[in-house]
Amino acid sequence: MEKSSVRGIVVSGALGAVSVVLAVTPLGYLPWFGGISLTVMHIPAIVAAVLEGPWAGVSVGLIFGVTSLVKAAVAPIGPLDPLFTNPLVSVLPRLAIGLAAWGVYAVFRGRFRPVAAALAGAVGSFVNTALVLTMLGLTAAAQISGVFGVEPGALPAVLAGIAVSNGLLEAAAAAVFTAAIVSAWKGIEGGSGKARLAREEGDGK
Amino acid sequence: MKNIEFLRNVSIGMYVEGNSPVHRLSPAAKYAWLLAVILPASFAGSSAVVGSLAATCLGFALLARIRPLSLLRGFLPVLPLVGLAAFLQVAFTWPQDRSAVILAAGPLSLTVREVLSVVSMALRFATMMLALGLFTSVITEGDTARGVEDLLAPLERFGFPARGLGLTVAVAFRFIPIVAGEMEAIVKAQAARGADLGSRRGGPIRRARAYLPLLVPVTVRALERAEALAEAMEARGWSSGPRTRYAVSGGGRWDFLVKLGALAYAGAALAASAALG
Numbered sequence: 001m002e003k004s005s006v007r008g009i010v011v012s013g014a015l016g017a018v019s020v021v022l023a024v025t026p027l028g029y030l031p032w033f034g035g036i037s038l039t040v041m042h043i044p045a046i047v048a049a050v051l052e053g054p055w056a057g058v059s060v061g062l063i064f065g066v067t068s069l070v071k072a073a074v075a076p077i078g079p080l081d082p083l084f085t086n087p088l089v090s091v092l093p094r095l096a097i098g099l100a101a102w103g104v105y106a107v108f109r110g111r112f113r114p115v116a117a118a119l120a121g122a123v124g125s126f127v128n129t130a131l132v133l134t135m136l137g138l139t140a141a142a143q144i145s146g147v148f149g150v151e152p153g154a155l156p157a158v159l160a161g162i163a164v165s166n167g168l169l170e171a172a173a174a175a176v177f178t179a180a181i182v183s184a185w186k187g188i189e190g191g192s193g194k195a196r197l198a199r200e201e202g203d204g205k
Numbered sequence: 206m207k208n209i210e211f212l213r214n215v216s217i218g219m220y221v222e223g224n225s226p227v228h229r230l231s232p233a234a235k236y237a238w239l240l241a242v243i244l245p246a247s248f249a250g251s252s253a254v255v256g257s258l259a260a261t262c263l264g265f266a267l268l269a270r271i272r273p274l275s276l277l278r279g280f281l282p283v284l285p286l287v288g289l290a291a292f293l294q295v296a297f298t299w300p301q302d303r304s305a306v307i308l309a310a311g312p313l314s315l316t317v318r319e320v321l322s323v324v325s326m327a328l329r330f331a332t333m334m335l336a337l338g339l340f341t342s343v344i345t346e347g348d349t350a351r352g353v354e355d356l357l358a359p360l361e362r363f364g365f366p367a368r369g370l371g372l373t374v375a376v377a378f379r380f381i382p383i384v385a386g387e388m389e390a391i392v393k394a395q396a397a398r399g400a401d402l403g404s405r406r407g408g409p410i411r412r413a414r415a416y417l418p419l420l421v422p423v424t425v426r427a428l429e430r431a432e433a434l435a436e437a438m439e440a441r442g443w444s445s446g447p448r449t450r451y452a453v454s455g456g457g458r459w460d461f462l463v464k465l466g467a468l469a470y471a472g473a474a475l476a477a478s479a480a481l482g
Contacts, residue, residue, distance in 0.1 A: 011428060013372070016380075177421075181425065
């Protein structure tokens, strides 16, 4: 069947819901050692960009960004949450996730597909980290240096440190998850036809 | 894992039933006012502008008969942060700080600029909290999606897919309980097979790998459902012609004036913040 616009729209909605659920439950964070957690909430945006193109990736990124904006304002938990009530920090960088992931996937699509998906995941994730930290540095330099307890002059170095340590780990995690999800989905699509669920429910119940 | 029942914890909307003038506004007008408050609040440098934005939110909250304190209850967990920021502001001196010193005790000094910095941070956060809390209190789920479509409809003539984005938001809202339910079922199924998500045992790689058999099936199930929904919508002729709506949310002349008011308000707030620096 030909790919249609309604398919892209509906898939974006479904992946947007996955990202909302990850954002509002503790499952959005992988516990890592120390106090650090790695986020996986941006992975649906990457998957949407890989499967349905840039527009889907941007829509899911928008839903993810708005969710983190509303969550930061309505139910803040972390010390950095007040800074995420700024749409420049919470929404704008998230729109770029899908674009970056789609761009990388479009370049490498011809090669081995899971590798292209993994690369898209890594780049999309790192773009997210880098842009969020940049916007934090631009919009709230004084508050952040307060939170980390450093002089404002040393802030770029601290943020770059986070981008490298946390950002690279998150990029690696995103690469693994995106490749796993995309190959699982493409396997289903090729192996047993589309909309397995519809068939199951049709003859089962 | 402690919280295995996610459905109970999934609540981002806090809609409060009501029939106030604010509730009766069209969804697009509510969005217009939300943007008219939060965009200037995130750009504005002056505390006076942010303060008047907060006052506007309070006015709307009174009009909507929603207690402002209930919107601000999220402020409590953040108080330690404000305290910490205040302490650090006092502990470190800013090199370019030439403002008057209010209090001085040994190496610690409290200057006007330091006080202003902490107050404006708290004020900006409270404004965002009021605006977004109020917005989610007066808009229903369905209206959230319709509002996106209505607000962006003027951009359709430039090729912006407003209708598609509105549908995406509507589908996302519809899918949230489904995805949460499936996530719960999959977590339970994996736990029954011996997976221990969120435990502190094993190395970091092992703990991260425990998430793979959770995220992959959740996403794939959501994609399967989306596929089925897309086929069903196509079979019913979606995207084959102009679309009509069951719920009409256009609003009349009064609503149009309210939207114009939001535009003027945002312009005035941005101009004021530019003028005051």
